[in-house]
Amino acid sequence: MTAPVDPAVPPEEQSLADGKYQLLERIGRGGMAEVFRARSVGVAGFEKIVAIKRILPHLAVNAGFAEMFLREASITVALSQANIVQVFDLGKSGNNYFMAMEYVHGLNLARLQKRAQAAETQLPVELCCYLVAESAKGLDYAHRRRGADGQPLGIVHRDVSPQNILLSVEGEVKVADFGVAKALGMVQVSDFGEVKGKFAYMAPEQATGQAVDHRADIFGLGAVLYKAIAGVGPYYSSPQKPVDLDRIPRGQVTPITERVPGLPPDLDLILSAALAPEADDRYQTAAQMYEDLTAFLYSRGQRVGATELAAYVQDTGKVLPDTAARAKLGADIRAALKADQPIELKGGMARAARAPLQPSPTWAEQTPSKQGLKLPVVVPDAMDPAAAAAAAAA
Numbered sequence: 001m002t003a004p005v006d007p008a009v010p011p012e013e014q015s016l017a018d019g020k021y022q023l024l025e026r027i028g029r030g031g032m033a034e035v036f037r038a039r040s041v042g043v044a045g046f047e048k049i050v051a052i053k054r055i056l057p058h059l060a061v062n063a064g065f066a067e068m069f070l071r072e073a074s075i076t077v078a079l080s081q082a083n084i085v086q087v088f089d090l091g092k093s094g095n096n097y098f099m100a101m102e103y104v105h106g107l108n109l110a111r112l113q114k115r116a117q118a119a120e121t122q123l124p125v126e127l128c129c130y131l132v133a134e135s136a137k138g139l140d141y142a143h144r145r146r147g148a149d150g151q152p153l154g155i156v157h158r159d160v161s162p163q164n165i166l167l168s169v170e171g172e173v174k175v176a177d178f179g180v181a182k183a184l185g186m187v188q189v190s191d192f193g194e195v196k197g198k199f200a201y202m203a204p205e206q207a208t209g210q211a212v213d214h215r216a217d218i219f220g221l222g223a224v225l226y227k228a229i230a231g232v233g234p235y236y237s238s239p240q241k242p243v244d245l246d247r248i249p250r251g252q253v254t255p256i257t258e259r260v261p262g263l264p265p266d267l268d269l270i271l272s273a274a275l276a277p278e279a280d281d282r283y284q285t286a287a288q289m290y291e292d293l294t295a296f297l298y299s300r301g302q303r304v305g306a307t308e309l310a311a312y313v314q315d316t317g318k319v320l321p322d323t324a325a326r327a328k329l330g331a332d333i334r335a336a337l338k339a340d341q342p343i344e345l346k347g348g349m350a351r352a353a354r355a356p357l358q359p360s361p362t363w364a365e366q367t368p369s370k371q372g373l374k375l376p377v378v379v380p381d382a383m384d385p386a387a388a389a390a391a392a393a394a
Helices: 063-076 109-117 127-145 215-230 265-274 286-299 306-314 323-339 384-393
Strands: 021-029 033-041 048-057 087-095 096-102 106-108 165-168 173-175
Touching: 021 048, 021 127, 033 106, 033 384, 048 063, 063 096, 096 306, 106 109, 106 384, 109 165, 127 165, 127 173, 127 215, 127 306, 165 306, 215 286
Parallel strands: none
Antiparallel strands: 021 033, 033 048, 048 096, 087 096, 106 165, 165 173
16 A cells, blocks of 8 residues: 655655655654655565655755764664664765665654653553663664674764664664764764763763763663653753753762662662763673663563563553563562572463572672673563463462
C-alpha cells in the first residue's frame, strides 16, 4: 500500500535524488536539521519507509554546518548494530545534503516519560534498567569500532540523552543522532573548549570544555537512568533550577536514594559507578554497565525484554505483564538464597529441581570499580507468565 504524502510538505520538496526518495511528512525539527518520514522507491514497485535527515534550508549555505553534517554521516555509516539507528545513504539535493536512515516507528524516551507523567504514572524501574542496558550495548559497539586499518575510531557520542534514545512499537531500543559525535582524527582545533550536548546529562569534563572520551557517554547513560527512575535529573535542585549549572563542574549529584526512598542499594551502586565525577572512577566501558544492569534484573528474578517494552510503548501507563508475580518470585528467590535453601521452580519454570544456590555477598561489601561491580546473577528458566504466577503462589 502506498503511503500518502503530507500536504504540509511542498510539492517541490517532495522528491529527492531524482525521485529515489519521496518525503511523506516532517516528523522532527531541531536547531540544525529536520527529519522526514520518507519512501524509498526502487524497481518493480519496491518501496521502503526510511527517515530522511537534512540540514535546515537556511543553514545549508553555511559551510560549517555542512561539514558537521558530513562528519555525522561519515561516523554513523561505519556503525551497524541493532541498538544504533543505521544510515543507508548520503546524498545531495540542490545545495543541501541529506541522509537516508533507518526509520524507527515509535517515540523517544523523552516523549515516553512525558506521556507517563501525563498519565500520572512512573516508568517501572526494571523497564528503565532494560532500555538503558540496551543503549549501553549500542554505545559500547560504537566505542569499540575500528576502521579498515584495524585502528580504533575513538567514537564518542557526546549527546547521550532521552531525546536520542528511540523506542519502537516492536520493543527495539536504538541510539540516534551522532550529530555532535567526534572520532579520532576528525576533531579540529576549534572543537577543543567547545561544549556540545545537553547540560542536564553532561559529564563534568565535557561541561567544562575539557577533552572527553567514551566515559563521558557512560556518565550520560547514568544521567538518563537517573532521570527515568527519579523523574528529575541528577543536577536537579528545585523547580526553579531543574538543571543547577553550579553543580555540573563538580559533578555534584544528589544520591538517587534521597529521591526514591526504598530503591535497591545495588541499583544505587550502579548509578554511583556511572555518575562518578572523575572519569577514572566510573565504569571504564559501557559493556560493564550493561552487564551490571542485566545482573541486577536477573538477581531480582526479573526478565524484561522487547515484548514488555513494546506493550508499554503502545500503552503508556499500563503495568508490565505479571510484574507483581515476578516481584514476588524475586523476593522468594532472595529469601531462599539468604536461608541457603534449595529452590524448585514449578509449572514449567524449570525442567528439574535446582541444586542449592549459594548466598550472594551483601551489597555493602561491594564497591564500584572500573572493572565493573560484578553483581551476582540469578537466572530463572524461561519466564512464562502463567508459570511465574504459579511459582509465586506455591
